[in-house]
Amino acid sequence: MEMSSTSEDPAGTPDRADEPSPRRRKTRQRILHGAAEVVVDQGIGAATVADFLSAADVSRRTFYQHFRSKDDVLLALYEQVADGLAEAVEGGAASAKQPIARLHAAIDGYLDYQESGGELLSLLQAEAVRPDCLLAPYREETLDRLTEFMDQEVRRELGLEIDPLLYR
Numbered sequence: 380m381e382m383s384s385t386s387e388d389p390a391g392t393p394d395r396a397d398e399p400s401p402r403r404r405k406t407r408q409r410i411l412h413g414a415a416e417v418v419v420d421q422g423i424g425a426a427t428v429a430d431f432l433s434a435a436d437v438s439r440r441t442f443y444q445h446f447r448s449k450d451d452v453l454l455a456l457y458e459q460v461a462d463g464l465a466e467a468v469e470g471g472a473a474s475a476k477q478p479i480a481r482l483h484a485a486i487d488g489y490l491d492y493q494e495s496g497g498e499l500l501s502l503l504q505a506e507a508v509r510p511d512c513l514l515a516p517y518r519e520e521t522l523d524r525l526t527e528f529m530d531q532e533v534r535r536e537l538g539l540e541i542d543p544l545l546y547r
Contacts (some may be wrong), residue, residue, distance in 0.1 A: 412435065415499050428442065460499065461507075461520075467491065
């Protein structure tokens with residue numbers, strides 16, 4: 380009897396504990412990079428999967444091995460920039476020692492990331508603000524993450540209990 384490299388849970392969902400190969404990660408990143416260029420050049424609405432294929436120089440089959448649709452690519456791009464933003468805030472705070480300096484460094488991290496994010500960041504954030512957009516739920520998760528981080532910092536460092544909605 381031959382064993383599969385992935386196991387299945389009782390519900391029949393494959394266990395994806397194995398990390399993608401470096402080649403697979405590189406291909407996925409190439410697609411995302413190409414898609415980012417297309418989005419900046421053409422805008423989100425005008426961009427197509429065919430444009431992503433051309434910019435990344437991959438086949439349709441390769442594209443669909445990594446993504447289900449244009450929306451899936453946009454969500455992956457947004458996840459990258461939103462995670463980068465949260466990491467910039469958290470990293471900024473970690474770079475300082477004093478409580479007030481930590482909060483200032485967190486805000487500086489946020490502003491620096493916004494400034495360096497360029498047009499792609501602006502386009503994706505503008506899209507994510509729309510409540511009917513597929514990016515909106517991830518935007519809310521990111522805002523919750525940032526709000527929770529700031530609330531914890533203020534409580535721990537300053538001993539203040541401020542309504543967390545103030546940070547949103």
